Amino acid sequence: MTAEEDISFYGSRGRHKGVLSWILSTDHKRIGLLYLTSIFGFFFVAVIFGVLMRLELIAPGRTIMSAQTYNAVFTLHGVIMIFLFIIPGIPASLGNFILPLQIGAKDVAFPRINLMSWWFYISGGTAVLVSLFTGSGPPDTGWTFYVPYSIRTGTNVTLAVFGVFLLGVSSTLTGLNFVTTVHRLRAPGMKWFRMPLFIWSLYATGWVQILATPVLAITLLLLIAERLFGFGFFDPSKGGDPLLFEHLFWIYSHPAVYIMILPAMGAVTEIIPVFARRTIFGYKAIAFSSLAIAAAGYLVWGHHMFTSGMSDISKAVFSFLTFIVAIPSGIKVFNWVASLYKGSIELRSPLLYTVSFIFLFSIGGLTGLVNGALATNIYVHGTYFIVAHFHYTMFGGTAFAFFAALHYWFPKITGRMYREAPAKNALLVLFTGFNILYFPMFILGIEGMPRRYYDYLPQFHRDHLISTIGSWILVAGLIMMFYNLIRSVFKGDTAGDNPWGGSTLEWTTSSPPPHENFKEVPVVTGGPYKFR
Amino acid sequence: MPGPGLYFLVWLGLIALTALTVIAAGAGLGAYGALTSVSIALAKSVLILMFFMHLKYEKTLIRALLFLPVITIAVIIGLTFFDIGYRY
Numbered sequence: 001m002t003a004e005e006d007i008s009f010y011g012s013r014g015r016h017k018g019v020l021s022w023i024l025s026t027d028h029k030r031i032g033l034l035y036l037t038s039i040f041g042f043f044f045v046a047v048i049f050g051v052l053m054r055l056e057l058i059a060p061g062r063t064i065m066s067a068q069t070y071n072a073v074f075t076l077h078g079v080i081m082i083f084l085f086i087i088p089g090i091p092a093s094l095g096n097f098i099l100p101l102q103i104g105a106k107d108v109a110f111p112r113i114n115l116m117s118w119w120f121y122i123s124g125g126t127a128v129l130v131s132l133f134t135g136s137g138p139p140d141t142g143w144t145f146y147v148p149y150s151i152r153t154g155t156n157v158t159l160a161v162f163g164v165f166l167l168g169v170s171s172t173l174t175g176l177n178f179v180t181t182v183h184r185l186r187a188p189g190m191k192w193f194r195m196p197l198f199i200w201s202l203y204a205t206g207w208v209q210i211l212a213t214p215v216l217a218i219t220l221l222l223l224i225a226e227r228l229f230g231f232g233f234f235d236p237s238k239g240g241d242p243l244l245f246e247h248l249f250w251i252y253s254h255p256a257v258y259i260m261i262l263p264a265m266g267a268v269t270e271i272i273p274v275f276a277r278r279t280i281f282g283y284k285a286i287a288f289s290s291l292a293i294a295a296a297g298y299l300v301w302g303h304h305m306f307t308s309g310m311s312d313i314s315k316a317v318f319s320f321l322t323f324i325v326a327i328p329s330g331i332k333v334f335n336w337v338a339s340l341y342k343g344s345i346e347l348r349s350p351l352l353y354t355v356s357f358i359f360l361f362s363i364g365g366l367t368g369l370v371n372g373a374l375a376t377n378i379y380v381h382g383t384y385f386i387v388a389h390f391h392y393t394m395f396g397g398t399a400f401a402f403f404a405a406l407h408y409w410f411p412k413i414t415g416r417m418y419r420e421a422p423a424k425n426a427l428l429v430l431f432t433g434f435n436i437l438y439f440p441m442f443i444l445g446i447e448g449m450p451r452r453y454y455d456y457l458p459q460f461h462r463d464h465l466i467s468t469i470g471s472w473i474l475v476a477g478l479i480m481m482f483y484n485l486i487r488s489v490f491k492g493d494t495a496g497d498n499p500w501g502g503s504t505l506e507w508t509t510s511s512p513p514p515h516e517n518f519k520e521v522p523v524v525t526g527g528p529y530k531f532r
Numbered sequence: 533m534p535g536p537g538l539y540f541l542v543w544l545g546l547i548a549l550t551a552l553t554v555i556a557a558g559a560g561l562g563a564y565g566a567l568t569s570v571s572i573a574l575a576k577s578v579l580i581l582m583f584f585m586h587l588k589y590e591k592t593l594i595r596a597l598l599f600l601p602v603i604t605i606a607v608i609i610g611l612t613f614f615d616i617g618y619r620y
């Protein structure tokens with residue numbers, strides 16, 4: 001053993017010094033942390049936009065901003081949250097860090113492409129932020145960039161859309177990298193059905209990223225071409241079809257919700273067996289349900305277009321197909337709960353965040369059925385009900401699982417332990433704030449409050465007020481959680497290599513891991529969850 | 533693993549097929565013209581995938597994965613056109 005192998009990856013900085021040793025590194029762990037910090041940087045920008053929106057809506061009429069500013073704020077909130085936070089989210093940050101460790105590899109298959117994907121990400125993010133301050137005003141189309149408005153508006157849509165295009169390239173490259181890594185770089189003995197389920201979910205996600213993201217990229221290029229050169233892809237007066245844009249957009253953006261949620265599901269599947277001290281219930285069912293969700297996700301995009309003038313037969317077909325997705329999702333939820341049954345449950349914060357995830361995601365998922373059924377969809381389409389639904393799935397679902405995973409892998413990434421009590425208190429505040437913020441939106445939606453409106457009738461005032469107060473509580477929870485984590489990066493107690501008693505490969509190496517992950521290549525002889 | 537000789541042969545084959553496309557285009561096949569050129573293009577892509585992209589030397593699993601994008605595109609185009617078919 002040489003001294004080189006004893007050093008953690010923070011010590012082996014490669015050819016460059018200082019910041020360059022990070023932004024030019026091809027080490028998947030450094031790139032994962034680059035992503036993690038940049039993703040949460042953008043997350044906080046979008047949180048500020050969200051809080052400003054809620055502040056504007058605290059009372060009817062103008063409160064703190066003009067209607068045009070409000071349009072820009074909700075657009076940027078959506079664009080940043082979707083394309084810069086939640087889509088790269090877990091795979092690019094924790095996935096990058098953990099995937100090679102969990103399959104016993106030294107790095108991902110294409111380390112340079114990995115670094116390139118981060119540069120695409122940062123360039124795309126910068127373009128989106130620059131679009132705020134240049135041209136004739138920030139984009140005001142909503143994150144979906146629907147035609148014909150996105151073609152006609154004078155605001156800076158072209159630059160923002162180009163930024164999102166770059167983000168799409170970044171996401172595709174990450175998916176390509178992960179799929180190849182899983183195929184090629186598994187440690188000896190790591191058969192397909194010995195892979196941890198987080199890997200299965202990243203694998204399924206990788207395929208969605210490869211196959212769906214190019215559709216978005218092409219669609220956005222068509223939109224740019226139409227704006228700059230007046231092509232008529234989507235403009236009916238030139239023989240185009242505005243519904244074609246909606247089709248193309250949702251062909252990507254529905255599968256994209258599985259890019260967002262699948263890795264989150266994978267992460268909680270890692271956490272549950274460890275804190276229940278019990279092997280996962282239904283390993284193969286969970287693995288295949290990841291693939292099934294990824295596959296079925298391609299068949300349902302039309303459920304975003306039920307009121308757009310699509311043909312009636314298509315509506316019925318898309319509605320039926322949408323209900324099919326509930327089956328693999330249900331399989332996962334039941335298997336998680338069954339894995340907890342009769343376990344020796346240790347209620348540490350990763351598990352508590354996970355249980356919150358299951359609760360909130362179930363509300364989000366079940367209200368999805370209301371949106372997916374044709375008759376009820378007509379009633380709630382374009383209302384706050386939809387806003388509540390996707391915040392329960394994306395924030396209550398993906399982001400809560402992200403937080404759970406962040407706590408779970410924190411000791412592996414930093415070598416230190418966060419403080420347990422503040423983490424639990426933060427969750428309590430987060431969970432309370434979350435429900436106060438978003439649950440009233442279900443009621444507002446059923447009462448008929450349309451989404452994206454700047455102003456509203458006095459009858460909606462009470463629920464909007466409650467919701468805005470919830471946003472303050474939620475932000476307090478976020479600050480508490482991140483303060484605890486960031487403080488613990490520097491001042492936390494030393495964690496040890498395997499503080500949770502986990503049985504997947506990442507826990508067999510040191511915390512933080514050395515540059516090449518393992519002292520010697522691990523040999524795998526059994527399944528991933530060796531508990532009871 | 534193949535040597536340069538094989539690559540050269542495949543390249544010659546591709547050139548020959550291109551020549552065939554040109555000839556077929558001038559042969560006045562009418563409605564079958566498009567079908568002919570698409571079939572030739574398909575044969576060319578199979579050659580490229582098999583030899584230049586090394587699919588011939590891969591396991592069945594990797595070869596099977598080739599069909600994922602094909603199926604995806606078929607589904608996407610199918611469902612979109614399904615709507616358009618009933619809309620007008």
Ligand SMILES: [Cu+2]
Nearest residue numbers: 254301303304
């Ligand atoms: Cu959808």
